[in-house]
Amino acid sequence: DGGITQSPKYLFRKEGQNVTLSCEQNLNHDAMYWYRQDPGQGLRLIYYSQIVNDFQKGDIAEGYSVSREKKESFPLTVTSAQKNPTAFYLCASRVTGGNQPQHFGDGTRLSIL
Amino acid sequence: RKEVEQDPGPFNVPEGATVAFNCTYSNSASQSFFWYRQDCRKEPKLLMSVYSSGNEDGRFTAQLNRASQYISLLIRDSKLSDSATYLCVVYNQAGTALIFGKGTTLSVSS
Numbered sequence: 001d002g003g004i005t006q007s008p009k010y011l012f013r014k015e016g017q018n019v020t021l022s023c024e025q026n027l028n029h030d031a032m033y034w035y036r037q038d039p040g041q042g043l044r045l046i047y048y049s050q051i052v053n054d055f056q057k058g059d060i061a062e063g064y065s066v067s068r069e070k071k072e073s074f075p076l077t078v079t080s081a082q083k084n085p086t087a088f089y090l091c092a093s094r095v096t097g098g099n100q101p102q103h104f105g106d107g108t109r110l111s112i113l
Numbered sequence: 114r115k116e117v118e119q120d121p122g123p124f125n126v127p128e129g130a131t132v133a134f135n136c137t138y139s140n141s142a143s144q145s146f147f148w149y150r151q152d153c154r155k156e157p158k159l160l161m162s163v164y165s166s167g168n169e170d171g172r173f174t175a176q177l178n179r180a181s182q183y184i185s186l187l188i189r190d191s192k193l194s195d196s197a198t199y200l201c202v203v204y205n206q207a208g209t210a211l212i213f214g215k216g217t218t219l220s221v222s223s
Contacts (some may be wrong), residue, residue: 002189024218031209033210040215041198042117042214043157043213045212056209058210082146090157092211099145101159102159102211103145103159104156104158105156106156107156
């Protein structure tokens with residue numbers, strides 16, 4: 001089945017620790033995105049990538065880093081510089097060309113220990 | 114003006130009711146608009162695209178008013194399963210990423 005897979009589903013971070021959230025898609029989509037959602041809030045864009053080996057900061061990139069070495073994969077690292085990392089993290093992808101909708105993975109919930 | 118604004122609700126309606134949500138957007142250059150549905154603690158899922166001429170999918174009707182920069186979603190004959198948060202979504206200025214409203218919560222009761 002084609003889709004977007006995020007792992008892990010739940011993740012706990014210790015103070016001062018970097019953690020990496022995985023996002024893999026087999027939809028052959030060029031563009032991939034990371035969003036953060038806080039309780040009762042909308043989705044905020046962290047980073048996005050339109051093509052392999054290229055990515056742009058979104059609205060709240062500070063404290064996060066990404067890489068896009070393969071079309072299928074867009075991992076997000078939450079660094080120790082992100083002081084309030086507890087949130088629901090959502091990865092999405094879409095076809096580029098034309099204004100196509102995004103499709104989401106089922107998310108990773110990150111909490112601080 | 115925020116990029117995408119929605120009335121957060123909640124909208125509490127009985128089964129069978131008709132309910133409408135509105136959403137305003139600030140980027141007059143936006144070309145594409147969508148409604149997503151998000152269930153509690155789940156990922157958003159595409160409900161429908163919004164076309165200039167308006168479009169209907171079963172009990173759901175989406176309308177776009179470019180002059181006033183708002184989008185609407187009408188749900189007829191509400192079902193218990195329609196209870197969710199509905200997200201209004203538009204493309205950003207560069208046309209490279211989607212901007213999400215904070216959502217409108219709908220609760221349908223029997």
